[in-house]
Amino acid sequence: MAEKEVWITGVGLLSSLGEGLDAHWQALGEKRVNADDKRLAPYVIHPIAPVSFDAQIPKKGDQRQMETWQRIGTYAAGLALDSAGVKGNQEILSRMDMIIAAGGGERDLNVDLAIMNADAQGKLPPALLNEKLMNELRPTLFLAQLSNLLAGNIAIVHGVCGTSRTFMGEEASSIDAARIAVARIGAGQSDIALVGAAHNGDRGDLLMLYSFGDFALKDQYAPVWARRNHPGFAIGSAGAFLVMESREHAEARGAKPYAKLTRVVADLAKRKQPGAVTKSLQTMWPQLGVSNDNAVLITGATGAEPATGEEREFLGQHPGLAVRATGTTFGHTMEAQFPLGLALAALSISRGALYPANDPTGLEVEKTEAPTQIVVLGVGHWQGEGMALVEAVK
Amino acid sequence: MTAPRDKFGRPIVVVTGMGIVTSLGGGKTDNWKRLTAGESGIKTVTRFPLDSLKTTMAGAVDFVTVDPFSSTSLSQRLAEIATEEALEQSGIGSKGDFPGPLFLAVAPIETEWPQRLEIAREVPTKDFGIIDYLATCSGGKFAHFHRRFTFGSVALNLAETFGTKGSPISLSTACASGATAIQLGVEAIRRGETDATLCVATDGSVNPEAMVRFSLLSALSTQNDPPQGASKPFSKNRDGFVMAEGAGALVLESYEAAMARGARILGVVAGCGELTDSFHRTRSAPDGKPAIGCVRKTLADAGMEPEQIDHINAHGTSTPENDKMEYLATSAVFGEHTKNIPVSSNKSMVGHTISAAGAVEAIFSLLTLEHQRIPPTINYEVPDPAIPFDVVGNKARDAKVTAVMSNSFGFGGQNASLILTREPA
Numbered sequence: 001m002a003e004k005e006v007w008i009t010g011v012g013l014l015s016s017l018g019e020g021l022d023a024h025w026q027a028l029g030e031k032r033v034n035a036d037d038k039r040l041a042p043y044v045i046h047p048i049a050p051v052s053f054d055a056q057i058p059k060k061g062d063q064r065q066m067e068t069w070q071r072i073g074t075y076a077a078g079l080a081l082d083s084a085g086v087k088g089n090q091e092i093l094s095r096m097d098m099i100i101a102a103g104g105g106e107r108d109l110n111v112d113l114a115i116m117n118a119d120a121q122g123k124l125p126p127a128l129l130n131e132k133l134m135n136e137l138r139p140t141l142f143l144a145q146l147s148n149l150l151a152g153n154i155a156i157v158h159g160v161c162g163t164s165r166t167f168m169g170e171e172a173s174s175i176d177a178a179r180i181a182v183a184r185i186g187a188g189q190s191d192i193a194l195v196g197a198a199h200n201g202d203r204g205d206l207l208m209l210y211s212f213g214d215f216a217l218k219d220q221y222a223p224v225w226a227r228r229n230h231p232g233f234a235i236g237s238a239g240a241f242l243v244m245e246s247r248e249h250a251e252a253r254g255a256k257p258y259a260k261l262t263r264v265v266a267d268l269a270k271r272k273q274p275g276a277v278t279k280s281l282q283t284m285w286p287q288l289g290v291s292n293d294n295a296v297l298i299t300g301a302t303g304a305e306p307a308t309g310e311e312r313e314f315l316g317q318h319p320g321l322a323v324r325a326t327g328t329t330f331g332h333t334m335e336a337q338f339p340l341g342l343a344l345a346a347l348s349i350s351r352g353a354l355y356p357a358n359d360p361t362g363l364e365v366e367k368t369e370a371p372t373q374i375v376v377l378g379v380g381h382w383q384g385e386g387m388a389l390v391e392a393v394k
Numbered sequence: 395m396t397a398p399r400d401k402f403g404r405p406i407v408v409v410t411g412m413g414i415v416t417s418l419g420g421g422k423t424d425n426w427k428r429l430t431a432g433e434s435g436i437k438t439v440t441r442f443p444l445d446s447l448k449t450t451m452a453g454a455v456d457f458v459t460v461d462p463f464s465s466t467s468l469s470q471r472l473a474e475i476a477t478e479e480a481l482e483q484s485g486i487g488s489k490g491d492f493p494g495p496l497f498l499a500v501a502p503i504e505t506e507w508p509q510r511l512e513i514a515r516e517v518p519t520k521d522f523g524i525i526d527y528l529a530t531c532s533g534g535k536f537a538h539f540h541r542r543f544t545f546g547s548v549a550l551n552l553a554e555t556f557g558t559k560g561s562p563i564s565l566s567t568a569c570a571s572g573a574t575a576i577q578l579g580v581e582a583i584r585r586g587e588t589d590a591t592l593c594v595a596t597d598g599s600v601n602p603e604a605m606v607r608f609s610l611l612s613a614l615s616t617q618n619d620p621p622q623g624a625s626k627p628f629s630k631n632r633d634g635f636v637m638a639e640g641a642g643a644l645v646l647e648s649y650e651a652a653m654a655r656g657a658r659i660l661g662v663v664a665g666c667g668e669l670t671d672s673f674h675r676t677r678s679a680p681d682g683k684p685a686i687g688c689v690r691k692t693l694a695d696a697g698m699e700p701e702q703i704d705h706i707n708a709h710g711t712s713t714p715e716n717d718k719m720e721y722l723a724t725s726a727v728f729g730e731h732t733k734n735i736p737v738s739s740n741k742s743m744v745g746h747t748i749s750a751a752g753a754v755e756a757i758f759s760l761l762t763l764e765h766q767r768i769p770p771t772i773n774y775e776v777p778d779p780a781i782p783f784d785v786v787g788n789k790a791r792d793a794k795v796t797a798v799m800s801n802s803f804g805f806g807g808q809n810a811s812l813i814l815t816r817e818p819a
Contacts, residue, residue: 001643040525065675098670102566104502105547109524116514117521127445129507130602134446139610147545148566148808154761155672155807161684161795164808166666166671168502168563169546176563180578187585204524210504211531212540266561268553375440383550384561 001131003186007257007347007393009086010243010320012196015340016046016236020079021347028344028355031244032327035221035234040204042218046331047202048237057157067106067144073198076239077154080194084243085255087158091380092253096164097190098151099181101174101197101335107205107352111136111308117344142260150198151323159356160194171300173197174338174383179264179386181244183292191249195239197335206235215304215381218228224327225312226304228343231382233302236331241345257372257393258346266386277310279384282317288389290373293320296354296394298345299377300337315363321375322367328358338386341376345390348374398818401697403753404584406818410657411645412757413476415795416744417453417638421479426732426761429769430790434622434743436636439551442602449614451621451670453638453745457477464506468598470548472641473498477556477594480643484589484657494556494588497578498549499571499595507603509536509782548596549785558592569709569804570668572642573593573812577666580645595753596641608630609696611676613713625746626773627710627739628717628781635711639747642753649818650669660702661760664797664813665696671807677715678803689799690807696813698797700728703735704814705768705793706801708783710739711746721781728738734787736793738786742772752757752802756812759798763816767792 014033037044053071056078057063063071081087086096115132124132138392141151148166155161167180169296169297174197179380184190190381210216210233216233244261265287269280280300301308315323326333326340331339347352354371357364376388400406414421417435418428428435435453441463445448458475460467471787487493514522516532529660533537541547549562567574572595579591608614615624615634625636652659671684678685692729693700709720725732740758769788774787801811 022700042525043528049440064728072731104504104682107504113522114509116517116527119511120522121515121520127443127609130606132445133447133603134448134607134610137539137606137610142611144803146566146568148568148805149675151670152675152807155670156675160671161670161672163668164567166566166576167563169549169562170544172546172561173564176561179561183587185584188582189585204528207528208531211528211542212459212536212538213535213541214532214534215540218511229720237456268561270554297507298795339552380546382544385547386561 004188005247006182006185006261007247007259007262008242008251008259009245009255010080011258011336011343011346012080012083012241013343014051014072014076015238016049018049019051025347025351027201028279031356031358037221043108043207044217044221045201045233046234046236050242055330062157065140065143066153069105069198069200070144070150072239073150074153074157076198077194077196077241078158080241080243084172085179088241089158092192093159093161096160097162097193098160098164099177099195100151100187101177102150102165102168103335104147108201109205136147169332171378171380172339174335175266175384175386178338178342179266180389182261182264185244186212192245194241194243195344196339197332197334198239199237200236201235223359223362224301224325225359229306231303231305233304233327233332236333238330238333238336238340240336242342242345259349260391260393262389262391264388268286269385270384277307277379277385278313279315285385287315288375288387290375293318295321295373295375296367296371297321297375298324298326298341298379300329300341301379302332302381303327303366304381307379307381313350322354323364338378342390345374345376349390349392404588407580407583407646407647407663408648408652408654409644409660410482410486410647410759412760413479413643414658414754414757415455415472415475416640416747416754417455418744418749420475422761425750430767432772432788435744436621436624438621439600447605448606448609451616451624453636453641455689456696464544465598465601465657466503466548469500470551470598471595472598473552473594474555474641476641480645484645486645489747491557492588492592494526495560496549496562497575497591497593498552498562498564499753500548500564501573501597502542502566502790503545503547503551505539506601508735509539512718528670555567557759559585566749567808569748570752570802570810571749571804572807573755573810575645575661575753576756576812577668577787577810580666582664583646583648590645590647591645594643595750597747598639599748600637608637615712623773625712625742626714627771627786628778628783630776630778632712632714632717636745638747640744640747640750640754642750642757644753652682661763662815662818664815665692666812667692667695668810671809676805678719680719682719682726682752685719685723685803685809688811692811696702698813701731703797703799705739705762705795705798706735706737707737707798708737708756709710709801709803710741711815712741718780721783733784735784736768736786736791737783738768738771740769752810755800756814759800760812762798763795766795768801
């Protein structure tokens with residue numbers, strides 16, 4: 001049976017640059033970057049742009065039940081539903097499938113630091129840990145932390161109620177979210193799906209995990225390709241959501257596509273061997289069906305090594321590609337990085353142009369003609385690789 | 395010979411290997427023996443101090459140890475044990491070379507308290523803030539914590555150990571996670587992407603903060619004495635669930651591929667269904683509508699009528715609301731047939747293995763089909779008159795069982811159900 005064509009019919013973006021597609025298109029055109037090297041100095045982060053969440057999360061009670069990452073995600077999901085023209089359409093929402101890629105939510109850093117300081121000073125006998133947690137953790141904090149509660153909040157606020165699956169595992173989780181959604185729609189197991197992720201980079205507690213491996217960018221912001229001698233990722237903030245549906249389903253309801261999502265492939269390179277990432281990308285590339293080497297490639301390259309170096313190696317073998325690194329503009333938004341790439345690819349195709357390069361090293365080149373094929377690339381800072389091909393609808 | 399496709403023309407998905415660890419023990423043999431004898435794996439927790447805790451018991455798996463301890467490492471170890479058993483039974487592939495993808499249900503991962511405190515003790519400044527703390531985290535001394543506490547770490551390690559193919563998927567749909575892992579595997583085989591999938595669900599979350607968090611949501615039973623009496627699904631005096639640990643692993647294959655290699659068929663995943671509840675973050679819609687929809691979708695997916703279900707392996711958490719909602723939803727779908735269906739909750743004995751529950755209970759459902767014997771719901775002394783299920787109370791019951799529905803109706807509105815049968819239809 002022939003696979004069904006999968007269209008991207010809705011795109012929702014909220015990031016350090018602002019909200020909505022027009023604002024993003026303008027900011028990208030102006031090469032705007034919103035980085036902050038003071039808030040969590042020496043770490044460089046990209047905080048979320050100021051936003052009133054009321055527009056997509058009207059009930060204050062709902063907002064109170066969420067932490068920032070969930071608000072960002074629920075907001076961006078709402079934008080995507082709006083853009084697909086299905087917001088409030090109960091008939092569609094009640095059977096819309098949802099695949100969310102999520103990490104964990106914010107911890108209460110004050111409580112954690114108080115406990116850790118008490119312990120470091122010898123003032124925390126083991127039994128006291130329980131008491132501190134029982135007395136000081138907010139009961140609802142758990143709900144703000146659980147990975148699957150971003151999906152839960154989207155269901156509650158927007159009524160997306162078909163199926164709800166939350167994938168975890170840093171960058172790879174959203175590559176797989178897109179891959180499974182496309183496979184299901186392609187095979188007729190699903191008609192329409194909401195796929196996306198959210199990330200809040202303005203979090204000291206989050207930096208812990210990445211400090212262990214010295215992955216986080218310190219001291220000074222630089223574009224991704226200019227970090228060779230000072231590697232690391234600047235944690236970013238974004239909610240990136242897409243409505244994907246079968247062409248038939250979209251046409252039946254008169255929905256216009258931003259682009260077609262032709263294929264998503266994913267891999268788990270055995271990274272203990274040097275060069276494994278480059279090899280993995282070489283293996284995946286022919287599976288996409290890119291018709292010529294003058295296509296566009298939007299990468300989520302993190303700027304952390306050795307992964308970005310291996311990716312650069314691969315890109316060097318395709319010198320005709322017009323490359324754009326989202327990490328330069330948005331920082332590294334972890335689970336949201338791949339859907340962010342998909343969103344920018346769909347946006348560029350729908351606008352009939354690629355936004356300008358932002359790269360002092362010259363790896364990114366300008367492209368004047370309208371893009372018809374955009375490859376979205378995701379290489380996890382630690383594990384997981386994937387690619388997608390986004391194309392203009394013929 | 396039976397056609398290798400179901401009535402919708404899709405490849406039939408069969409189970410050829412199962413492995414299980416719960417608080418009752420390791421392996422199918424021990425678990426089944428103790429489960430059908432009505433034994434409880436719930437004990438007073440000895441892993442950490444219990445001061446200030448309202449709930450002091452759990453179904454912790456203490457006979458498996460990991461050093462240094464973390465819930466993440468324990469989850470991984472439990473998953474490995476269950477997977478080894480499932481692969482051995484299935485005989486598929488070869489050691490370290492499983493011919494399909496991995497779908498892993500696992501609790502969300504984060505750095506845990508013993509490790510947080512280990513770092514804190516090395517921070518040179520007094521009254522430190524997060525930036526001082528982060529400085530101590532960096533430098534490579536704690537690089538192993540990055541490997542341990544990334545969200546993808548358990549799946550990465552399992553994929554490497556068992557040689558599964560492609561990108562392994564870690565997922566969380568709360569209490570339905572185990573069922574979701576199976577569902578993803580079923581869908582992949584039905585799409586024809588692969589002939590086999592490894593579906594694993596694991597949970598090793600009995601630690602102080604997890605207990606505190608569930609406790610602060612008033613979700614846990616506080617009937618600590620005796621601990622084995624705490625989990626009492628469908629009883630009038632039930633007061634919450636009991637946290638537990640465990641893992642379940644299933645090798646799913648297309649019927650065609652399993653037959654071709656002469657594998658023993660342990661059962662069939664005839665249908666799966668899922669429907670989200672948008673009512674509340676922790677409570678199910680009291681009218682049970684989403685659960686009703688979930689059960690109906692599952693029956694439709696299997697192409698079966700309600701009358702064909704002859705046993706329900708209930709979600710049966712022993713929380714006041716969820717058990718009641720489960721009855722409402724079940725009776726709405728099954729109508730008059732409800733009273734003919736023996737219902738049982740494994741959680742009365744093993745506790746609620748949360749992320750693992752859907753897979754653990756699917757395995758118990760398949761063992762029920764194999765042995766034609768329904769495990770009991772223990773502690774069923776004071777039946778709740780509002781839940782007039784035919785509960786298999788306290789003693790196992792021999793019965794003719796051809797199709798089992800296994801339900802997972804969980805937190806965050808996550809509902810998933812499976813229908814398991816003995817033979818391909």
